[in-house]
Each structure stands twice: as C-alpha cells, then as structure tokens.
Amino acid sequence: MEEKRYLPHIAYDSVIFGFSGNQLKILIMKYHNTGLFALPGGFVKIDEDLNAAVRRGLKERTGLDNIYLEQFYTFGDVSRYQPEAMKTILEANGHDVPENHWMLDRFISIAYYALINFEKVVPTPDALSDSCDWYSLNKLPALMQDHQLIVEKALQTLRDNLERKLVGVNLLSPLFTMNDLQKVYEAILGEKLRRTTFQRKMLSLNILQRHDKQYSGKAHKAPYLYSFKQETLI
Amino acid sequence: MEEKRYLPHIAYDSVIFGFSGNQLKILIMKYHNTGLFALPGGFVKIDEDLNAAVRRGLKERTGLDNIYLEQFYTFGDVSRYQPEAMKTILEANGHDVPENHWMLDRFISIAYYALINFEKVVPTPDALSDSCDWYSLNKLPALMQDHQLIVEKALQTLRDNLERKLVGVNLLSPLFTMNDLQKVYEAILGEKLRRTTFQRKMLSLNILQRHDKQYSGKAHKAPYLYSFKQETLI
DNA sequence: TTATTATTGTCACGAATTGAGACAATAACT
DNA sequence: AGTTATTGTCTCAATTCGTGACAATAATAA
Structure with a gap:
C-alpha cells in the first residue's frame, strides 16, 4: 500500500x-x-x-x-x-x-x-x-x-x-415467497406489517412475476414463488 | 489563502x-x-x-x-x-x-x-x-x-x-398566504397543483398557525396569513 | 347603494386506497 | 377422514384524494 x-x-x-x-x-x-x-x-x-x-x-x-x-x-x-x-x-x-x-x-x-x-x-x-x-x-x-x-x-x-426504490430485489434470492419479501420489509422498518395489506400492495405494484408453488414439506398450503419482473430491475 | x-x-x-x-x-x-x-x-x-x-x-x-x-x-x-x-x-x-x-x-x-x-x-x-x-x-x-x-x-x-421535510419554511417570509406556499411547492415540483386539495392537505398537517387577513387592495376576498407553528420549526 | 369581479375558504360527493378481519383452499400429518 | 398451519382472496368500513360547487368577501364600477 x-x-x-x-x-x-x-x-x-x-x-x-x-x-x-x-x-x-x-x-x-x-x-x-x-x-x-x-x-x-x-x-x-x-x-x-x-x-x-x-x-x-x-x-x-x-x-x-x-x-x-x-x-x-x-x-x-x-x-x-x-x-x-x-x-x-x-x-x-x-x-x-x-x-x-x-x-x-x-x-x-x-x-x-x-x-x-x-x-x-x-x-x-x-x-x-x-x-x-x-x-x-x-x-x-x-x-x-x-x-x-x-x-x-x-x-x-x-x-x-424503501418506498421509492426496489430494495427487496437485492436482499433476496431470485425466487422468493411473499412471506420472504414481507420479512425483509419488516426487518428494514423494524415493525410488523399486516399480511393481507402487504400482499395486496405488492401485487398491485405490478412488479412481481408469479411462478410455481414452493412445497416446503410442512402441513399447510404451499405459497407461490415470485421473482421481480425483468424490466423492473435496475 | x-x-x-x-x-x-x-x-x-x-x-x-x-x-x-x-x-x-x-x-x-x-x-x-x-x-x-x-x-x-x-x-x-x-x-x-x-x-x-x-x-x-x-x-x-x-x-x-x-x-x-x-x-x-x-x-x-x-x-x-x-x-x-x-x-x-x-x-x-x-x-x-x-x-x-x-x-x-x-x-x-x-x-x-x-x-x-x-x-x-x-x-x-x-x-x-x-x-x-x-x-x-x-x-x-x-x-x-x-x-x-x-x-x-x-x-x-x-x-x-419535499414531503418529508418542512421546505416551505425556509424559502418564505415568516408570514405568507396559502397561495404563496402553493407557488413554492409548484416551483419545486415543476407542476401545477390543485388549489383546494393543496389547502386541505396543508391544513390537515396541523403545522400552520393562522393570523389576520392580508388586504392586498385587490377586488376580492382577502386571504389569511399563516406562519409555521413554532414547534414544527427545525 | 347596488351590481360586478376576482379570489378565497369550505363543503359535498364519488373514486381510490388502506385497515382489519373473515373464510375457503390446501399440503402434509394423525 | 380429520387436524393443523398457512396462504390467497374477498368483503366491508374507514380514510384519503380528486373534482367541482358554492357562498363569502374586498375593492371597483355603475
């Protein structure tokens, strides 16, 4: 040096x-x-x-x-x-x-x-x-x-x-569930968010591409996987 | 130097x-x-x-x-x-x-x-x-x-x-009309704002103190003067 | 004194968004 | 087949927002 x-x-x-x-x-x-x-x-x-x-x-x-x-x-x-x-x-x-x-x-x-x-x-x-x-x-x-x-x-x-930029993209893997994304937002904001409101908001932004479901082996409904639409990536 | x-x-x-x-x-x-x-x-x-x-x-x-x-x-x-x-x-x-x-x-x-x-x-x-x-x-x-x-x-x-900080305070005189404030916002944003919506929004923020009217000598209703409430100043 | 004019403060109504909960669908286990 | 935990979606009320209507009013004109 x-x-x-x-x-x-x-x-x-x-x-x-x-x-x-x-x-x-x-x-x-x-x-x-x-x-x-x-x-x-x-x-x-x-x-x-x-x-x-x-x-x-x-x-x-x-x-x-x-x-x-x-x-x-x-x-x-x-x-x-x-x-x-x-x-x-x-x-x-x-x-x-x-x-x-x-x-x-x-x-x-x-x-x-x-x-x-x-x-x-x-x-x-x-x-x-x-x-x-x-x-x-x-x-x-x-x-x-x-x-x-x-x-x-x-x-x-x-x-x-958080609201102005596509923060989630960069902290998650390319495929993620709605719950994964919500956890990221909650960690950043330091507060719990309401599940249904969060889901509705994210879907309405029209930036998510829905893929197959993710079967976790747990005894409940399997969530969809999502990715960010290509054109929304920076 | x-x-x-x-x-x-x-x-x-x-x-x-x-x-x-x-x-x-x-x-x-x-x-x-x-x-x-x-x-x-x-x-x-x-x-x-x-x-x-x-x-x-x-x-x-x-x-x-x-x-x-x-x-x-x-x-x-x-x-x-x-x-x-x-x-x-x-x-x-x-x-x-x-x-x-x-x-x-x-x-x-x-x-x-x-x-x-x-x-x-x-x-x-x-x-x-x-x-x-x-x-x-x-x-x-x-x-x-x-x-x-x-x-x-x-x-x-x-x-x-603009939405997060009290920008108007610093560009205006201590006393101003609602129209003055709106002009500041319009100049910053580069677009016209709707008068009634702007007024409602500003009043609902609860940061303005209303004072006497300002008589301009023009042939119309005189607007109120406002100041920013002391506790809202930075 | 009485219209006229331009602007202001407020309200009303519908549209859009958000908060909060209900509920059926569904993977895997008992 | 019943149970459990979670998910996707819907509903309804509360709130906010866009839009226009309208009365109030300060000065001028008639």
Missing part, C-alpha cells in the same frame, strides 16, 4: 446489508490483536473514480460484482480525527509508523450502503484484519470512531428509500 | 435556493475576466468541521447565519479533474500559478443545498469573482465542470424531500 497511490484525507466506509434468519445484518471487520471493530472501508486511488474505489472494496470483501450501492452521506467532522486508533491498528500489524504517516492524518469519509444476497457472499478480511463477519444490527459490537453513527444513518436512509 | 490551511483534494459546492417571482432561483458566481460561471464553493480548513466550512462559505456569500442546509451527494469522478479551468481563473486574477499549485489538483466535492429567504440575502462575490447573482433554474448560464449535474441532483433531492 504505497502512500502516493491514494488521495490523502479521503476515505470511504460501506455498510453492507444482508438478510438472513429474518434479520438485517451487516459486515463488520475486526482488526488484528486490537479488539477494534470497524466498517469495511478503504481509500481512493489517485486516478480512480470514487464510486469505482468503493466497488473495488466491495468486491474484495464480498467477492461480488454488480452490487446495489447507494452513497448516503459524507462524514467530515474534526472529531473523527483519532490517529491513536489507526496507529494502534498499524502497530498491531507489525508496521513501523512514522509520526507523519498518511493514514494518521485527518480523514473525511464518504459513506455508502450496499444491499446483497447473503447466500452469495464470501466475507473476506483484508491485510489488517483477522475477520470480516455478519452481525445483526441489534447485536453490533462497539465500533471504532463514528461508525455506529454511520450505521444508524445508513439504516435511516434505507428506510426512507 | 495559504495552501497549508486547507485540506487538499477536498472541496464543497453549494446550491443556494431562493424563491422570487414565483420561481426557484439559485446563486451563481462569475469569475473575473473568464466568462466562467460556477456554483459558490470553497475549501475546508485543516481544523474545521466540513459542515462548518460550508456554513462559513454561505455566510460570506449571503450574509446569513442559521441557514437551512442539507448535504446531498459527493462527486468524486476523475473526470471532474480539469486543472486548465482553475488555472485560467487564477491567472485571470493575476496569480502566478506554479505547476503543482494545490488548487490544480484533483478534487472531490461534497455538494449541499441551502434554502433561504430571498429577501434577506445580499449576494456577495469572493476575491476571484466579479458577481454573485440569482439565476432562474431554467435560465442558467453554462456552468463549469459538472456543476450543471450538481444543480440537477440538488433539485431532484429537494423534490424527494
């Missing part, structure tokens, strides 16, 4: 949402020998588009291309500047850290959230971390710096966008 | 909305001797919060404190990097510009929109510009770099936020 290849003072953080066990989860990194937890993030190369840098990072953490991605806020308070934490991380990794190391500078961070299919992800730590794992939103460890705030703002933005 | 006092590679741009003559307008700067038009913007001091830097710039351009301000996107494409334009501006101002001048570097720009009371603003150019003036959105001059795109995204965000 050569200093001259990255724009100084500029970082990004990504809140990567997945859905599993009826819960929203996000990817969290744990740094070597420090007990420090953080959002996956990175830096922007001198000749690289900001969005491309974030996609590059996402690919490294998840193995996935073509991820649904939204930029939602840029955090630029001076209080973010906590060089001790970064120094701890670098030293715990055996780096000799000069006083003027570029990673100890003040950074502003452009924050993104991503929506991905939980099943398809292979969480992968980077050189400084020994784990990259899923955590439920209500069981997050204490996070570095203002990362807790970043997560909260990501969730708020996701909620605000 | 000493180099060392600002964070390199980081700028902000602000889309400052005002409402006058039933139209949405924004403030545009014109640089000395160049014919170049741009959004008001600036840089972040080494020890300054990002939001504070933007407010500082707004104060300089408008004379106003306590402005309603929303950050909406950070532009970070490499294609923004057009050092010739900045060099032109600096040279037109009599500066001797070394090859490695910090303002000729690549910048990412954090974009904000502000909503202000047109009446109260005293548009003020900066050292590099000879005017700072109001332009209607549909009569903008050709803008530098990606500033046209920034304006479009600002307007789109403003529209998206």
Whole structure:
C-alpha cells in the first residue's frame, strides 16, 4: 500500500446489508490483536473514480460484482480525527509508523450502503484484519470512531428509500415467497406489517412475476414463488 | 489563502435556493475576466468541521447565519479533474500559478443545498469573482465542470424531500398566504397543483398557525396569513 | 347603494386506497 | 377422514384524494 497511490484525507466506509434468519445484518471487520471493530472501508486511488474505489472494496470483501450501492452521506467532522486508533491498528500489524504517516492524518469519509444476497457472499478480511463477519444490527459490537453513527444513518436512509426504490430485489434470492419479501420489509422498518395489506400492495405494484408453488414439506398450503419482473430491475 | 490551511483534494459546492417571482432561483458566481460561471464553493480548513466550512462559505456569500442546509451527494469522478479551468481563473486574477499549485489538483466535492429567504440575502462575490447573482433554474448560464449535474441532483433531492421535510419554511417570509406556499411547492415540483386539495392537505398537517387577513387592495376576498407553528420549526 | 369581479375558504360527493378481519383452499400429518 | 398451519382472496368500513360547487368577501364600477 504505497502512500502516493491514494488521495490523502479521503476515505470511504460501506455498510453492507444482508438478510438472513429474518434479520438485517451487516459486515463488520475486526482488526488484528486490537479488539477494534470497524466498517469495511478503504481509500481512493489517485486516478480512480470514487464510486469505482468503493466497488473495488466491495468486491474484495464480498467477492461480488454488480452490487446495489447507494452513497448516503459524507462524514467530515474534526472529531473523527483519532490517529491513536489507526496507529494502534498499524502497530498491531507489525508496521513501523512514522509520526507523519498518511493514514494518521485527518480523514473525511464518504459513506455508502450496499444491499446483497447473503447466500452469495464470501466475507473476506483484508491485510489488517483477522475477520470480516455478519452481525445483526441489534447485536453490533462497539465500533471504532463514528461508525455506529454511520450505521444508524445508513439504516435511516434505507428506510426512507424503501418506498421509492426496489430494495427487496437485492436482499433476496431470485425466487422468493411473499412471506420472504414481507420479512425483509419488516426487518428494514423494524415493525410488523399486516399480511393481507402487504400482499395486496405488492401485487398491485405490478412488479412481481408469479411462478410455481414452493412445497416446503410442512402441513399447510404451499405459497407461490415470485421473482421481480425483468424490466423492473435496475 | 495559504495552501497549508486547507485540506487538499477536498472541496464543497453549494446550491443556494431562493424563491422570487414565483420561481426557484439559485446563486451563481462569475469569475473575473473568464466568462466562467460556477456554483459558490470553497475549501475546508485543516481544523474545521466540513459542515462548518460550508456554513462559513454561505455566510460570506449571503450574509446569513442559521441557514437551512442539507448535504446531498459527493462527486468524486476523475473526470471532474480539469486543472486548465482553475488555472485560467487564477491567472485571470493575476496569480502566478506554479505547476503543482494545490488548487490544480484533483478534487472531490461534497455538494449541499441551502434554502433561504430571498429577501434577506445580499449576494456577495469572493476575491476571484466579479458577481454573485440569482439565476432562474431554467435560465442558467453554462456552468463549469459538472456543476450543471450538481444543480440537477440538488433539485431532484429537494423534490424527494419535499414531503418529508418542512421546505416551505425556509424559502418564505415568516408570514405568507396559502397561495404563496402553493407557488413554492409548484416551483419545486415543476407542476401545477390543485388549489383546494393543496389547502386541505396543508391544513390537515396541523403545522400552520393562522393570523389576520392580508388586504392586498385587490377586488376580492382577502386571504389569511399563516406562519409555521413554532414547534414544527427545525 | 347596488351590481360586478376576482379570489378565497369550505363543503359535498364519488373514486381510490388502506385497515382489519373473515373464510375457503390446501399440503402434509394423525 | 380429520387436524393443523398457512396462504390467497374477498368483503366491508374507514380514510384519503380528486373534482367541482358554492357562498363569502374586498375593492371597483355603475
């Protein structure tokens, strides 16, 4: 990681949402020998588009291309500047850290959230971390710096966008039941929804393609499987 | 403007909305001797919060404190990097510009929109510009770099936020008629609204305080004046 | 004083949407 | 064949919304 290849003072953080066990989860990194937890993030190369840098990072953490991605806020308070934490991380990794190391500078961070299919992800730590794992939103460890705030703002933005954007598409497998979809909405909104109203609403949007039934082996009526209609995908 | 006092590679741009003559307008700067038009913007001091830097710039351009301000996107494409334009501006101002001048570097720009009371603003150019003036959105001059795109995204965000945030407050005088408010909404949305529906909707929100009537001298019924209820202000 | 004019505040009615529950259909098990 | 849990759909009331009607009214004209 050569200093001259990255724009100084500029970082990004990504809140990567997945859905599993009826819960929203996000990817969290744990740094070597420090007990420090953080959002996956990175830096922007001198000749690289900001969005491309974030996609590059996402690919490294998840193995996935073509991820649904939204930029939602840029955090630029001076209080973010906590060089001790970064120094701890670098030293715990055996780096000799000069006083003027570029990673100890003040950074502003452009924050993104991503929506991905939980099943398809292979969480992968980077050189400084020994784990990259899923955590439920209500069981997050204490996070570095203002990362807790970043997560909260990501969730708020996701909620605000829920009606305007096709959120379910990106968190589910291509085939899903109406109940699966409802669980996603409930996890995002943090509240129970009424089954019949939800079904009527979704069907009236005219974005779902109905397929064969899904026989679960349980003693009750089998639900239809659905996919999102091709033309509605972004 | 000493180099060392600002964070390199980081700028902000602000889309400052005002409402006058039933139209949405924004403030545009014109640089000395160049014919170049741009959004008001600036840089972040080494020890300054990002939001504070933007407010500082707004104060300089408008004379106003306590402005309603929303950050909406950070532009970070490499294609923004057009050092010739900045060099032109600096040279037109009599500066001797070394090859490695910090303002000729690549910048990412954090974009904000502000909503202000047109009446109260005293548009003020900066050292590099000879005017700072109001332009209607549909009569903008050709803008530098990606500033046209920034304006479009600002307007789109403003529209998206219209139902969720109390937008009218910030563009109108403290006392206004229902018709004034409707004109603001129409200017933002770019479409005519139905008078009776609009009135019913606004009154049902329970955010308006009714005051005395406003006698205009015209030959018809006088409308009530309204203000936003104190507790609804942000 | 009495029409006239333009605009405003409110109501009325039907259409469309939403909330809440009822109920029959149905896979698999007893 | 009866039971159970879940699903798809329907109904009815409550609410919101689109649309127009209409009376109230401030200033002007007659």
